[in-house]
Amino acid sequence: MKDAHFIEGRAVPPGRPLDDTVFVLVGTSHPGNVGAAARAIKNMGFDTLRLVAPRYADVLKQPETLAFASGAEDVLQSAQVQSELTDAVKDCGLVVALSARVRDFGPPLRTPDWLPHLAQRSSEQGRRVAFVFGSERFGLSNADVYRCDALLSIPANPAYTSLNLAQAVQVIAWEWRKVVGLHAVQPAQAEVVAATAGEVQGMLAHVEQALLALEVLDPSAPRKLLPRLQRLASRAELTRDEVQILRGVCTAILRKVSPG
Numbered sequence: 001m002k003d004a005h006f007i008e009g010r011a012v013p014p015g016r017p018l019d020d021t022v023f024v025l026v027g028t029s030h031p032g033n034v035g036a037a038a039r040a041i042k043n044m045g046f047d048t049l050r051l052v053a054p055r056y057a058d059v060l061k062q063p064e065t066l067a068f069a070s071g072a073e074d075v076l077q078s079a080q081v082q083s084e085l086t087d088a089v090k091d092c093g094l095v096v097a098l099s100a101r102v103r104d105f106g107p108p109l110r111t112p113d114w115l116p117h118l119a120q121r122s123s124e125q126g127r128r129v130a131f132v133f134g135s136e137r138f139g140l141s142n143a144d145v146y147r148c149d150a151l152l153s154i155p156a157n158p159a160y161t162s163l164n165l166a167q168a169v170q171v172i173a174w175e176w177r178k179v180v181g182l183h184a185v186q187p188a189q190a191e192v193v194a195a196t197a198g199e200v201q202g203m204l205a206h207v208e209q210a211l212l213a214l215e216v217l218d219p220s221a222p223r224k225l226l227p228r229l230q231r232l233a234s235r236a237e238l239t240r241d242e243v244q245i246l247r248g249v250c251t252a253i254l255r256k257v258s259p260g
Helices: 031-043 063-069 073-078 112-125 142-146 165-182 197-214 225-236 240-257
Strands: 005-007 010-012 022-026 048-052 080-082 094-098 129-133 150-152
Touching: 022 031, 022 165, 031 048, 031 063, 031 073, 031 165, 048 073, 063 073, 094 112, 112 150, 112 165, 129 165, 197 225, 197 240
Parallel strands: 022 048, 022 129, 048 080, 094 129, 094 150
Antiparallel strands: 005 010
């Protein structure tokens, strides 16, 4: 069993949002990196690993993966494989992309110094955190970065900023464990339930339908309206009730525009 962490001097059982962090690998090519990443997060007391569209469908069982996991086979056994990032983070409330490259209309770029603030927000609001890592060769696509709430960069030599994937996972898991072990926050209020990434994405899809029906959104030239709405939703830190209110508005619009 994991040790309890402490909030305002009181022992809190493991399994709260700060300890229940998700580490997501997107488009991973090398089995060894999957195994090493599993070992890295287990070293720091985390156990939730998810893969999105890995190069090899059986990567979790390949000999190289198991060899590099070196004692973290339980993390591999419980790992999930999804075809899309949205499915891998749908139960998370704060999704952080790892990249050194800023995108137009993408989330703001942060460094590990920002992690205590992230811990404060996630624990106060009861939001599960996910850290998303891109493939070894290409990193994360713009589309995947736009689906995230923040962009995190690991400071490195400006002349050689590329880290090995498993090393990057180790650095972030270590930095996050320091925060989880030391940060003092108030637990979330039970009556306020934070919206998950999946619920927010469902709402944004509903908003898109309403905008198309109103002809506010031109599907042939969408520009950056949808990524901007994603950023707006991230900044708003919506609750589940607020998502339902907005979806109700969208439903009313669609009924009005297209009755029957």
